[in-house]
Amino acid sequence: MPIISELKRSEVTDPKTLVRFKEMFGDREPTVEPGTVNGTRGNLWTVTAHSPAAMEILEASIAIMLKGDVMSRIYKELAIVRTNWNIGSQFTFSQHIKVARDVGVTAEQADAIHCWQTSELFDPIERLVLAYADDMSAHNGRVPDERMRAMRDNFTDEQIVELTYCISLWILHSVNCRALRLEWDDRDDPIVEIPLPEGYAWTPGN
Known part of the structure; x- marks a missing residue:
């Protein structure tokens, strides 16, 4: 799960964000029925929706990727x-x-x-x-x-x-x-300490 909450469709007030929700989730409530048209869970959108300004950056990024000519x-x-x-x-x-x-x-x-x-x-x-x-x-x-x-x-x-x-x-x-x-x-860091097996002791330099 994301670190912070997902915004429900009913909590979204920004018109542009509502348009994006429609494109990605159809008429579903994404916090109850997750899943986008691209096969992802969709919490990138429901979390970023907390900030319309951040959504603007996300949308502009997609535009420069797709439409920058x-x-x-x-x-x-x-x-x-x-x-x-x-x-x-x-x-x-x-x-x-x-x-x-x-x-x-x-x-x-x-x-x-x-x-x-x-x-x-x-x-x-x-x-x-x-x-x-x-x-x-x-x-x-x-x-x-x-x-x-x-x-x-x-x-x-x-x-x-x-x-x-x-x-x-x-x-x-x-x-x-x-x-x-x-x-x-949403995954743990793979770089973690591996504990010594039972019965072994740490020897400096080895």
């Missing part, structure tokens, strides 16, 4: 999927790996995104995009000068801005899903 959808989805993997969001990664395949990323490329550095499946521009996503999502946004020069050699300023915002927004969504335990990010 200066950067290839393939490049945007490669960057978004790699970002989701770096942040460790099961939900955003799982959703966008499907989107990536829909827009033209091959099944083999999708399977290799986690190890793109050693894969021969990506062309030089795709590798540049994946490296840029790594700079932003795994290296705290520190983009080497050489990488940015390569970006500017291959993309327009408008394309770079659109791609940068896509990556930044999905850093935001991936972190939020993990923090609030939304959708498929």
Whole structure:
């Protein structure tokens, strides 16, 4: 379950949020009968609905992903999927790996995104995009000068801005899903201490 409460349809006052509820849940009360048209539980929407301003950001993110018209959808989805993997969001990664395949990323490329550095499946521009996503999502946004020069050699300023915002927004969504335990990010941290078996004692240095 999410960390905070889900907003019932009857509690929603923002007209735009009500439109989104209709699109995702039909006429059902999502807190009683969960499930979206995309096969997810839907608590991303019922939790985010607490803040109409946050819903605006979420909707704008979807718009720049789907309708931004200066950067290839393939490049945007490669960057978004790699970002989701770096942040460790099961939900955003799982959703966008499907989107990536829909827009033209091959099944083999999708399977290799986690190890793109050693894969021969990506062309030089795709590798540049994946490296840029790594700079932003795994290296705290520190983009080497050489990488940015390569970006500017291959993309327009408008394309770079659109791609940068896509990556930044999905850093935001991936972190939020993990923090609030939304959708498929409602899971315990896998990195935990394993206790010693009974009868064993810890020996420093071993």
